[in-house]
Amino acid sequence: MTLLAVEGVSKRFPARRGLVDVLSGRPRQAVHAVEQVSLEVRRGETLGIVGESGCGKSTFARCLVRLYEPDEGAIRFEGADVLALQGDARRNFNRHVQMVFQDPYGSLNPRMTVGDTLAEALSVHAVVARAQVPARVRELLDLVHLPADAAERYPHEFSGGQRQRIGIARALAVEPSLIIADEPVSALDVSVQASIVNLFLELQARLGLTLVFITHDLRLVKHMTHRVAVMYLGRIVEVGPTADLFAAPRHPYTQALIRAVPHVKPAAREARRNRQAAVTGELPSPLKPPPGCAFHPRCPIAQPACAQAVPALEDRGGAWPVACIRVSG
Amino acid sequence: MNTPLLQVQDLRVTFTTGRGAVHAVDGVTFDVGAGEVLGLVGESGSGKSVTLRAIPRLLHDNAAVSGRVLWHGQDLLTIPDERLRAIRGGQVAMVFQEPMSALNPVLPIGMQIDEVLVAHTDMDRAARRRRAIELLGLVGIASAATRLDQYPHEFSGGMRQRAMIAISLAAQPALLLADEPTTALDVTIQDQILTLLLQLVSELGMAMVLVTHDLGVVAETCDRVAVMYAGRLCETGPVELVFNRPRHAYTDALLRSMPGDGAAGAMLTPIPGQPPRIDSPVPGCAFAPRCSYAEPRCTTERPVLTAYAPGHDSACYAATRLPARVEEGAA
Ligand SMILES: Nc1ncnc2c1ncn2[C@@H]1O[C@H](COP(=O)(O)OP(=O)(O)OP(=O)(O)O)[C@@H](O)[C@H]1O
Ligand SMILES: Nc1ncnc2c1ncn2[C@@H]1O[C@H](COP(=O)(O)OP(=O)(O)OP(=O)(O)O)[C@@H](O)[C@H]1O
Ligand SMILES: [Mg+2]
Ligand SMILES: [Mg+2]
Numbered sequence: 001m002t003l004l005a006v007e008g009v010s011k012r013f014p015a016r017r018g019l020v021d022v023l024s025g026r027p028r029q030a031v032h033a034v035e036q037v038s039l040e041v042r043r044g045e046t047l048g049i050v051g052e053s054g055c056g057k058s059t060f061a062r063c064l065v066r067l068y069e070p071d072e073g074a075i076r077f078e079g080a081d082v083l084a085l086q087g088d089a090r091r092n093f094n095r096h097v098q099m100v101f102q103d104p105y106g107s108l109n110p111r112m113t114v115g116d117t118l119a120e121a122l123s124v125h126a127v128v129a130r131a132q133v134p135a136r137v138r139e140l141l142d143l144v145h146l147p148a149d150a151a152e153r154y155p156h157e158f159s160g161g162q163r164q165r166i167g168i169a170r171a172l173a174v175e176p177s178l179i180i181a182d183e184p185v186s187a188l189d190v191s192v193q194a195s196i197v198n199l200f201l202e203l204q205a206r207l208g209l210t211l212v213f214i215t216h217d218l219r220l221v222k223h224m225t226h227r228v229a230v231m232y233l234g235r236i237v238e239v240g241p242t243a244d245l246f247a248a249p250r251h252p253y254t255q256a257l258i259r260a261v262p263h264v265k266p267a268a269r270e271a272r273r274n275r276q277a278a279v280t281g282e283l284p285s286p287l288k289p290p291p292g293c294a295f296h297p298r299c300p301i302a303q304p305a306c307a308q309a310v311p312a313l314e315d316r317g318g319a320w321p322v323a324c325i326r327v328s329g
Numbered sequence: 330m331n332t333p334l335l336q337v338q339d340l341r342v343t344f345t346t347g348r349g350a351v352h353a354v355d356g357v358t359f360d361v362g363a364g365e366v367l368g369l370v371g372e373s374g375s376g377k378s379v380t381l382r383a384i385p386r387l388l389h390d391n392a393a394v395s396g397r398v399l400w401h402g403q404d405l406l407t408i409p410d411e412r413l414r415a416i417r418g419g420q421v422a423m424v425f426q427e428p429m430s431a432l433n434p435v436l437p438i439g440m441q442i443d444e445v446l447v448a449h450t451d452m453d454r455a456a457r458r459r460r461a462i463e464l465l466g467l468v469g470i471a472s473a474a475t476r477l478d479q480y481p482h483e484f485s486g487g488m489r490q491r492a493m494i495a496i497s498l499a500a501q502p503a504l505l506l507a508d509e510p511t512t513a514l515d516v517t518i519q520d521q522i523l524t525l526l527l528q529l530v531s532e533l534g535m536a537m538v539l540v541t542h543d544l545g546v547v548a549e550t551c552d553r554v555a556v557m558y559a560g561r562l563c564e565t566g567p568v569e570l571v572f573n574r575p576r577h578a579y580t581d582a583l584l585r586s587m588p589g590d591g592a593a594g595a596m597l598t599p600i601p602g603q604p605p606r607i608d609s610p611v612p613g614c615a616f617a618p619r620c621s622y623a624e625p626r627c628t629t630e631r632p633v634l635t636a637y638a639p640g641h642d643s644a645c646y647a648a649t650r651l652p653a654r655v656e657e658g659a660a
Pocket of ligand 2: 013031032033051052053054055056057058059060102286482483484485486487488513514515
């Protein structure tokens with residue numbers, strides 16, 4: 001069942017114009033961060049979002065929680081139009097949909113102790129009775145493997161990975177039904193990362209938590225997501241069941257991405273020296289997206305037609321949609 | 330053999346806080362030669378970033394640092410500020426773990442690159458701008474000329490990280506201290522950045538200390554690896570030896586908690602328990618309380634680094650009881 005439905009969402013950031021641009025009458029440029037994205041998030045699933053750095057994942061996430069107003073499109077949560085929510089309905093949405101930010105340093109108030117940050121989240125949404133707040137704070141810190149004395153410390157007194165876990169604890173504090181986690185475990189060693197992943201899996205099994213998981217770690221995506229959406233330069237180019245998609249990626253960009261995962265194998269360094277770059281060719285700019293399929297300038301199987309029109313995200317004879325005119329079956 | 334360019338000897342860092350001391354780094358010794366890449370891995374909170382930041386004296390004021398950090402024979406911990414400033418950002422550059430903590434939010438990216446070029450090169454204005462554009466291009470940021478005028482908040486997380494790498498490389502450092510430089514990057518751009526860094530290492534003899542949680546990155550880029558736990562080095566050695574024949578129980582446990590080819594959605598196997606409190610020095614081996622190989626003396630006597638193969642040292646009483654690892658499959 002669909003929990004969150006996204007239809008045709010776009011977000012563009014106008015580029016600043018210098019004096020010279022204005023005088024020479026150059027048209028105003030814009031960063032096309034998210035272009036016409038449609039996607040559904042099903043209740044109780046983990047949906048992975050992967051894609052090149054700068055392709056619009058964080059911007060899309062921020063649109064989902066209404067930190068950015070999309071320029072176009074609609075977002076529905078449990079059927080309600082998110083962009084029109086007001087008052088209590090909006091507060092309720094804010095509680096049930098939580099975000100873990102990519103940059104923990106910038107998302108924590110440096111003048112508040114970690115305990116106060118968590119207590120604030122708990123009281124704003126009246127999650128537990130006031131008397132139970134300190135106990136709940138300790139419990140949350142324990143869940144993310146931070147020592148109990150962490151509550152009295154300020155954000156700058158933690159390591160990068162510890163700060164990241166504070167962000168996760170804050171999101172969990174209000175017992176949301178959907179968490180949009182933007183690179184939530186990138187600063188954690190594999191063991192602590194495993195604990196946090198297990199925590200998410202457990203919450204999902206016990207409470208039916210729904211997760212949107214943005215990450216560059218394809219090993220993790222493969223391990224913990226049910227479905228995965230692949231983004232390239234603001235658009236979704238492929239979305240499908242994780243195991244099948246990893247076994248037989250359809251889009252040439254997805255194929256290149258999966259090929260580039262570093263291996264923990266002996267002599268990996270030798271292998272690396274002899275390996276071709278995963279994707280070659282001019283990097284695309286969201287300030288000037290290439291015409292047609294944005295991947296065509298770097299695509300090994302591109303044809304002239306690829307530069308003509310933006311390919312639609314369609315099944316194209318396969319089991320899940322892909323936006324590539326060269327794919328069939 | 331390389332002559333060490335950087336020698337870190339018995340480095341200790343203690344933070345004084347309102348609630349007492351935090352012993353973040355507890356006697357760390359290592360060196361790096363020109364053209365060499367040393368990987369630094371270990372548990373979150375084990376002191377990797379503090380170790381790295383201590384080298385060019387970039388720690389918070391509440392840090393007390395002891396030991397020696399020898400750079401071309403001079404101790405960076407004691408040389409006058411003036412001399413240190415000339416080295417920092419120039420010969421010795423740093424990529425910080427959290428770009429937003431290091432970038433100036435109110436200065437366009439281009440000006441932040443320019444500052445380094447002004448301080449450490451004698452290029453004129455036009456040459457500096459060309460160099461800045463070239464640097465952004467090298468780290469894979471398209472439309473570089475337009476991007477130079479943007480502020481950090483207008484960049485994506487990974488673009489900020491790459492901007493910081495561009496800043497760190499601006500003055501062609503002889504030593505790069507890179508703290509998780511590719512965590513915010515997808516595998517293809519990570520690949521491009523690592524290729525660039527390795528090129529500087531092999532062609533210009535740059536030395537690099539690379540902190541990362543990605544053991545695949547370690548396997549693909551590092552000559553040697555040092556493993557940290559609770560402020561101490563527990564094992565160091567050539568990457569292949571450490572990964573195939575770990576000699577410290579923590580390294581062994583860490584390698585086991587990687588998501589492998591297990592069933593999707595299955596629980597992973599983290600190391601049980603918590604790292605020790607570091608508000609007082611830990612007696613014995615800091616990993617002992619969580620270690621499945623621990624024996625009584627592990628909690629009382631601190632094991633010292635001992636060689637098990639040339640260049641492969643470990644501080645673990647169970648070193649010879651650990652199993653060799655079977656070859657890891659692909660991702
Ligand atoms: N300014 C500070 N004041 C007090 N304690 C600090 C301070 N900075 C760091 N610490 C503590 O020192 C320890 C080491 O931190 P460090 O940042 O070096 O860890 P790390 O190994 O880099 O971890 P991560 O992988 O999570 O980035 C941590 O327990 C941290 O809480
Ligand atoms: N506030 C903003 N103002 C202007 N441009 C922005 C802003 N936020 C993002 N952008 C631009 O939008 C594009 C997408 O950025 P976004 O942060 O969504 O990427 P991302 O996929 O999360 O990348 P990463 O993996 O590096 O975090 C980038 O070109 C970025 O420069
Ligand atoms: Mg992002
Ligand atoms: Mg760190």
